[in-house]
Amino acid sequence: MIRKITELIEKNENRYLEELKEFVRIPSISADPKKSESMIKCAMWVKKQMDVMGMENTEIIETEGHPSVYGEWCRAEGKPTILIYGHYDVQPVDPVELWDSPPFEPTVKNGGLYGRGAVDDKGQILLHMKAVEAHLQAEGKLPINIKFLIEGEEEVGSENLVPLIKDNLEKLQSDLILISDSSMFAKGMPSICYGLRGISYFELRVRGTNGDLHSGSFGGAVINPANALARIITKLKDEKGRILIPGLYDDVLPLSDEERRVFADLPHDDEKYRKMLGAPELFGEEGYSTLERVWARPSLDVNGIISGYTGEGAKTVIPAKASAKISLRLVPNQTPERVEELFRKYIKEITPPSVEVEIESLHGGMPYISPIDNPIFDVVREALKNGFKADSVTIREGGSIPIVTDFKELLKSPVILIGFGLPDENAHAPNEWIDLENYQKGILSMAYLYEGLAER
Ligand SMILES: [Zn+2]
Numbered sequence: 001m002i003r004k005i006t007e008l009i010e011k012n013e014n015r016y017l018e019e020l021k022e023f024v025r026i027p028s029i030s031a032d033p034k035k036s037e038s039m040i041k042c043a044m045w046v047k048k049q050m051d052v053m054g055m056e057n058t059e060i061i062e063t064e065g066h067p068s069v070y071g072e073w074c075r076a077e078g079k080p081t082i083l084i085y086g087h088y089d090v091q092p093v094d095p096v097e098l099w100d101s102p103p104f105e106p107t108v109k110n111g112g113l114y115g116r117g118a119v120d121d122k123g124q125i126l127l128h129m130k131a132v133e134a135h136l137q138a139e140g141k142l143p144i145n146i147k148f149l150i151e152g153e154e155e156v157g158s159e160n161l162v163p164l165i166k167d168n169l170e171k172l173q174s175d176l177i178l179i180s181d182s183s184m185f186a187k188g189m190p191s192i193c194y195g196l197r198g199i200s201y202f203e204l205r206v207r208g209t210n211g212d213l214h215s216g217s218f219g220g221a222v223i224n225p226a227n228a229l230a231r232i233i234t235k236l237k238d239e240k241g242r243i244l245i246p247g248l249y250d251d252v253l254p255l256s257d258e259e260r261r262v263f264a265d266l267p268h269d270d271e272k273y274r275k276m277l278g279a280p281e282l283f284g285e286e287g288y289s290t291l292e293r294v295w296a297r298p299s300l301d302v303n304g305i306i307s308g309y310t311g312e313g314a315k316t317v318i319p320a321k322a323s324a325k326i327s328l329r330l331v332p333n334q335t336p337e338r339v340e341e342l343f344r345k346y347i348k349e350i351t352p353p354s355v356e357v358e359i360e361s362l363h364g365g366m367p368y369i370s371p372i373d374n375p376i377f378d379v380v381r382e383a384l385k386n387g388f389k390a391d392s393v394t395i396r397e398g399g400s401i402p403i404v405t406d407f408k409e410l411l412k413s414p415v416i417l418i419g420f421g422l423p424d425e426n427a428h429a430p431n432e433w434i435d436l437e438n439y440q441k442g443i444l445s446m447a448y449l450y451e452g453l454a455e456r
Helices: 002-011 013-025 033-053 118-139 161-167 225-234 257-265 270-277 290-296 336-350 376-388 402-411 436-455
Strands: 056-061 068-073 081-087 107-109 112-114 145-151 176-179 191-196 198-207 299-307 321-330 356-365 393-397 415-419 433-435
Touching (some): 013 118, 013 436, 033 068, 033 118, 081 402, 112 436, 118 145, 118 433, 118 436, 161 402, 176 402, 191 376, 225 299, 225 336, 257 290, 290 393, 336 356, 376 415
Parallel strands (some): 081 145, 191 393
Antiparallel strands (some): 068 145, 107 112, 112 433, 191 415, 198 321, 299 321
16 A cells, blocks of 8 residues: 555655745745735645645634644544644745845755745645645545644744644644654754753843943942843853752753763764864863753853943943843753742842842743653654665754643643754755755655554
């Protein structure tokens, strides 16, 4: 049965590319209010794809913002149900002069398709849809039940997604949620991502005096808030890269020996990495490798500092205020609530009495981990192996995808991230592209996956 499907997938390679081009041609920039018509056009395009391939109960779900698209095929009685989530909106294209070809005129070059949204996330949604389509074309049915939820606000924070999920709990019920909106570790290494970091983001505002002061008349009599802020910041981390907030590491889930071995086996080269970044030396928490630091250890960074005179020439001033934006990346099982509590308490302790400090929490997101020994991973591995003719690797990501934890908590189903992008495909940047071999192999492996899940 699967042979018929894979043959069909091979035969239709060109059409799949043409359809991806059509999809990329729609300038669905969710952040741009002038593009609201394109957003609707794009949602309709997705719905039409679903209708034509034979998905049922397709609909455009209106939200307070841009609509989502839903479709399902749920006639495989007694078989598992998966929910595939993705987004049809794309990032803005600025700076447009840095694109080698116009962002909404999809261009094939060196085995890749260039255009905004090619990999993030249009190519990755469409490959699932084509895998489903191939099953329906070859067999007239699917081996499992499949639901699609494709939203239009991922690039602007998915604000209306949680309310939408809450309103549609029953409709979205599934045994497994699949998200393809990330990258593989490297070309030829299909990857399953099982962990994400969370985030806690704060703004610190330090105030010294009523207004800026003349540094000749007053210098030496009062503390300078910029100096005070610098003192606070230096007390947040030690020279070995360890965060000094008491209790911060208490909830950190340690890496297992097996995880450390798996990470160590990945083809990561510190020296290459250092060169790529242009850094004189890599720096991070002592006792951990680079991948461990980025994927599985908390980090703390100043994201910006503002204070005093920063214009041209000299101005002798003691600023009245200084502020910094500081964020922490969290790992399982830390929570933004607990981290905020610890952060506030510690800042209070280390703030010099000669200034006042105000802390605002800007946002927080939970870290995510799915149990690596879940047997579903074996089915996914098998499918990726069939599609890519290569062994897959299990990885984590240093970034945060807040909707992943929302899905897990609201729908109570495990989430698996299978990224088909490559790390250098310029998502969010000029010259975004998708590797067409990965696109095609992605379709093939997902066709195997649906089959594999049915047999499980
Ligand atoms: Zn995305």
